[in-house]
Amino acid sequence: MIKLTIDGREVELERPVTVLEAAKRVGVTIPTLCYFEGLPNFGGCRLCLVEVERLPKLQTSCTLMASDGMVVRTETEQIRAARRAMLEFLLINHPLDCPYCDKAGECTLQDLVARYGPEAGRFAEGKRKHPESLDDPIIVRNMERCVLCTRCVRMCEDLQGAYAISVSGRGGHSLIEPFSGGRYDCEYCGNCLTVCPVGAIMSRLHRHSYRPWFVEREVETVCGYCGVGCSMVLQVREDSIVRTIPRFGLGLNNGLLCVRGRFGYDAVDGEGRLTTPLIRVEGRLEPVGWEEALAFVASRLGEIKDSHGGRAVGAIASGRCTNEDNYMLQKLMRFVIGSNNIDSAARFHYAPAEAFLESVFGQGITANLIPGIADSDGVFVTGGDPTAINPVLGLQVRAARRSGGKVIVLGPPGGLKRFVDHELVPMPYSDEVVLSAIVGGLMEAGRSSGENRAVEERLKELRLPSEEELSAAGIGPEALARAVDDLLKMTNPVVILGPEIMDGARASKRLFLVGAVAYLMNARIYLLSERPNYQGVMDMGCVPDLLPGGGPIGLEMLRDRIEAVLGLRVPEEGGLTLFEMVDEAERGGLRALYVMGEDLLFSLPDRARVQRALGRLDLLVVQDIYLTETAAMADVVLPAAAWSEKDGTFTNLERRVQLLRRGRYPRAGREDWRIIADIGGRLGMEKTYRSAEEVWEEVTHASPLHAGLGYSEIAGGGAVWPYHSEPLKGTEAGFAVQGLGELPGVEAPGGPYLMPERPLFHSGTLSRRSRALLSIHPEPYLVIPPSLSEELGVTDGGRVRVVGAKGTMVLKVRIDPDQREGTVLLSNTFEGANFAGLVGFTADPVTGCLTIEDNTVRLERVDDEAL
Amino acid sequence: MKIQEEIKGYLERYPDRRGALLPALYIAQRKAGWLSQEALEAVSEALDLPKATVRGVATFYAMYRQRPMGRHLIQLCTNVACMIFGAERLVDLLKERYGLEPGGTTDDGRFSLVIMECIGACDRAPAMLVDTDFHPGLTEEKIESILEGYE
Numbered sequence A: 001m002i003k004l005t006i007d008g009r010e011v012e013l014e015r016p017v018t019v020l021e022a023a024k025r026v027g028v029t030i031p032t033l034c035y036f037e038g039l040p041n042f043g044g045c046r047l048c049l050v051e052v053e054r055l056p057k058l059q060t061s062c063t064l065m066a067s068d069g070m071v072v073r074t075e076t077e078q079i080r081a082a083r084r085a086m087l088e089f090l091l092i093n094h095p096l097d098c099p100y101c102d103k104a105g106e107c108t109l110q111d112l113v114a115r116y117g118p119e120a121g122r123f124a125e126g127k128r129k130h131p132e133s134l135d136d137p138i139i140v141r142n143m144e145r146c147v148l149c150t151r152c153v154r155m156c157e158d159l160q161g162a163y164a165i166s167v168s169g170r171g172g173h174s175l176i177e178p179f180s181g182g183r184y185d186c187e188y189c190g191n192c193l194t195v196c197p198v199g200a201i202m203s204r205l206h207r208h209s210y211r212p213w214f215v216e217r218e219v220e221t222v223c224g225y226c227g228v229g230c231s232m233v234l235q236v237r238e239d240s241i242v243r244t245i246p247r248f249g250l251g252l253n254n255g256l257l258c259v260r261g262r263f264g265y266d267a268v269d270g271e272g273r274l275t276t277p278l279i280r281v282e283g284r285l286e287p288v289g290w291e292e293a294l295a296f297v298a299s300r301l302g303e304i305k306d307s308h309g310g311r312a313v314g315a316i317a318s319g320r321c322t323n324e325d326n327y328m329l330q331k332l333m334r335f336v337i338g339s340n341n342i343d344s345a346a347r348f349h350y351a352p353a354e355a356f357l358e359s360v361f362g363q364g365i366t367a368n369l370i371p372g373i374a375d376s377d378g379v380f381v382t383g384g385d386p387t388a389i390n391p392v393l394g395l396q397v398r399a400a401r402r403s404g405g406k407v408i409v410l411g412p413p414g415g416l417k418r419f420v421d422h423e424l425v426p427m428p429y430s431d432e433v434v435l436s437a438i439v440g441g442l443m444e445a446g447r448s449s450g451e452n453r454a455v456e457e458r459l460k461e462l463r464l465p466s467e468e469e470l471s472a473a474g475i476g477p478e479a480l481a482r483a484v485d486d487l488l489k490m491t492n493p494v495v496i497l498g499p500e501i502m503d504g505a506r507a508s509k510r511l512f513l514v515g516a517v518a519y520l521m522n523a524r525i526y527l528l529s530e531r532p533n534y535q536g537v538m539d540m541g542c543v544p545d546l547l548p549g550g551g552p553i554g555l556e557m558l559r560d561r562i563e564a565v566l567g568l569r570v571p572e573e574g575g576l577t578l579f580e581m582v583d584e585a586e587r588g589g590l591r592a593l594y595v596m597g598e599d600l601l602f603s604l605p606d607r608a609r610v611q612r613a614l615g616r617l618d619l620l621v622v623q624d625i626y627l628t629e630t631a632a633m634a635d636v637v638l639p640a641a642a643w644s645e646k647d648g649t650f651t652n653l654e655r656r657v658q659l660l661r662r663g664r665y666p667r668a669g670r671e672d673w674r675i676i677a678d679i680g681g682r683l684g685m686e687k688t689y690r691s692a693e694e695v696w697e698e699v700t701h702a703s704p705l706h707a708g709l710g711y712s713e714i715a716g717g718g719a720v721w722p723y724h725s726e727p728l729k730g731t732e733a734g735f736a737v738q739g740l741g742e743l744p745g746v747e748a749p750g751g752p753y754l755m756p757e758r759p760l761f762h763s764g765t766l767s768r769r770s771r772a773l774l775s776i777h778p779e780p781y782l783v784i785p786p787s788l789s790e791e792l793g794v795t796d797g798g799r800v801r802v803v804g805a806k807g808t809m810v811l812k813v814r815i816d817p818d819q820r821e822g823t824v825l826l827s828n829t830f831e832g833a834n835f836a837g838l839v840g841f842t843a844d845p846v847t848g849c850l851t852i853e854d855n856t857v858r859l860e861r862v863d864d865e866a867l
Numbered sequence B: 001m002k003i004q005e006e007i008k009g010y011l012e013r014y015p016d017r018r019g020a021l022l023p024a025l026y027i028a029q030r031k032a033g034w035l036s037q038e039a040l041e042a043v044s045e046a047l048d049l050p051k052a053t054v055r056g057v058a059t060f061y062a063m064y065r066q067r068p069m070g071r072h073l074i075q076l077c078t079n080v081a082c083m084i085f086g087a088e089r090l091v092d093l094l095k096e097r098y099g100l101e102p103g104g105t106t107d108d109g110r111f112s113l114v115i116m117e118c119i120g121a122c123d124r125a126p127a128m129l130v131d132t133d134f135h136p137g138l139t140e141e142k143i144e145s146i147l148e149g150y151e
């Protein structure tokens, strides 16, 4: 026990902390400038000086450890004079351009000088000059204002792990620069500008467009880009969003954001936001009023239901829409139309992966808290780069490594490059060989506990690769043995699983093996989620075979339960998955499709086939915020409210239910749930709803999982899995795995494999509406390895024609020395230049996930003159 | 690629990669006379250290050059001891004889001149460094004959 006195107050400490922190505990705030909670201490600004009895000089309280018997004073005339002197030194160079500076009003230096002075400086020699740098599209650097506190550098290195900026020069010439001296070319998380105490590093997005004290309202909400679900604050003035900022102490991201959350908020203000409903008249989409559009949709849906039955109608839900929106769509389909044909793009990877793992290990197996990753002593990552797919989760992996944990990555490490201990990059489509060897290694070490008989029984069938087979898969046996050794040393491990684990045939086998690795190591599993609400889509029953709450539709008990709550009957006939709906539409069995917030034509491969299928429908309704490729084909288009314009809830990949709050009123559209409820009402649904909260209220009754979980509990942070009720245990049904007894041979493909890139700066088709994100990553490119560039004779930025099984595109190339041999990458972001437009697909027979087919491509150099 | 190999050869002499940064920067500088962005990138790659970190260190020290320089760098001291012993006269001489201004480079790219503040040779003032060679006790005659030895 340490006892000390600070400003006459007694402080008792269990563990030693700095005097600054000790003071904070008894409510004494000591001024600081270079200190920032969570960053390593620097002790450079000397603003936090305090007097300590028996110590001759003033001490920096941010670095001085409190010790027993200390008597500390934090605000004496001597201290005030010292602070004034420190500030006077800073003002030698700091320009007094506050009227022109965006930081004025929330600037620490301004506040400190206002408090301590000096009222005028005595240094007459002129200030250093360094013109404001506008070289970067996103970040403005004004180094005349920099006080060299190095908070930005420590943030970028120690929390973000990007190492993109440093102090350059020396003494009075020091300033903060990215490597280029101009453009940042970094991860653009913006976390450096959160910590800059002055106006030296600022966002360019709202430059000179507001003053901090003009912010009228602050709205706490959740990011709409990915399944991490970072909390953020929308700052609003006159019904427009001035900026979004993170806040320390708020949400699981605790003050950090990634580039999409921080800068991508303008995606809802892109060109071409839908402003009015549209109906196709003589082949053209014409604007109509809401009443006409809603009446039309209701009557057409009613007619199709009456003449062909509910099964002729299907709906696509959306991982970008709220739980309330998705619940309502599900309600319309199941209980009003009478069809279980409801699915979403979660079908591609997330939903089947989760369903599969739950069938093996029980409900909630992937529900683990993100902040726990940093505390683990080992992380096994496979199937995608967490720092790009779920960036703030990726930071946790970096943090785990920094505090001594081992990181093992199976697959290209991407943003974990600097943070891996074992980088296992197999030949394309050979992951299952490596996974088998890892599982073999863990079993050999006696890691089978007998706890899950079913898993261990199946593992006996597993054919393990020989050393030659392992080497043929691209991994040396020694490298593998070393990785397994480290896996065995982990006591509190984490397994992180991305969508790419499902790419290629036998997805069930790879999933099973990753599950087995987690089981044998007793690890927590995290499933990366590319959309903010894929989990909610599933939880709300937007899956053909699951009811709200995730219970299987086949269980009569659950069907009866929901009937008792809603007074409405669940259709018994099984529903179609997204892929089956496309097939049925092509065959003419599906007559109407209601698409909410999904661009099917763009996100599904084999565009020609999808186009054909959608073209055969009698009714295609698309509800979205932009006229997407799919919307352009629709019979009716309904404009929806966007992320920052509505209330509701999202469920993130940890299964934390979080509130989304409206920052401003929709410019034109209506909330998705409201549109659907209106249509439902016209088709005989009796219940009406006035707010998203009322919809949620119904969810808490319909879903056993969410019982008793009102908005107030969600707001209070109480909505963390397993909520209030018991999750379902492993289902009796068992599970199927394909091909455990076989190993694939190494096939020589006819050309490089085209694989999807999941870029940090984009997210599906939404981000291409954001001017900010586009300014960082403006155009599509094909990532190729250097060997291919030599073979083709193209240089960086040159063009190639990519001939795929389902399409041909001319693309710029980007040569990446780390790109895996025999593979090229393209993201699914830009219109007319996207991954899905070149390849074919089928559904995985066991898990039902998306399996990409026909993805070897031929590349030809295109000389610019020929264009 | 040669730089990278040479740098890697140094790695084992240091407890960590960061420790090898200063010598690695010297190696890179020796190749071109200064540290271009490309040279810094090569160092960063060879040591697997972040580019920004490498640049930060390189810009901190005066002995690393951020701009192209002559083939040979003259570092002449004009601090107190050297000044008393006539260093300023030597500065003038370099201007007259070679057209070399402090901070400048000769037209033929042969020499660059940097003025130093005490190179620790006050007892043998005035003194200068040419590249890494130390030359104390300079006189007007001596400096010319020394410099003629550098092509």
Ligand code: SF4
Binding pocket: A155, A156, A160, A162, A163, A164, A165, A184, A186, A187, A188, A189, A190, A191, A192, A193
């Ligand atoms: S935006 Fe992020 S990655 Fe870029 S310099 Fe700032 S902290 Fe580093």
Ligand code: SF4
Binding pocket: A145, A146, A147, A148, A149, A150, A151, A152, A153, A176, A195, A196, A197, A198, A200, A201
């Ligand atoms: S740019 Fe800002 S955060 Fe970085 S050192 Fe300067 S004042 Fe500090």
Ligand code: SF4
Binding pocket: A223, A224, A225, A226, A227, A228, A229, A230, A253, A257, A258, A259, A260, A261, A262, A390, A391, A392, A393
């Ligand atoms: S990590 Fe995901 S939720 Fe967080 S800010 Fe980035 S995109 Fe948004």
Ligand code: FES
Binding pocket: A031, A032, A033, A034, A035, A042, A043, A044, A045, A046, A047, A048, A049, A060, A061, A062, A063
């Ligand atoms: S806050 Fe303590 S020295 Fe800067």
Ligand code: FES
Binding pocket: B077, B078, B079, B080, B081, B082, B083, B117, B118, B119, B120, B121, B122, B125, B126, B127
């Ligand atoms: S003053 Fe020139 S070497 Fe010391």
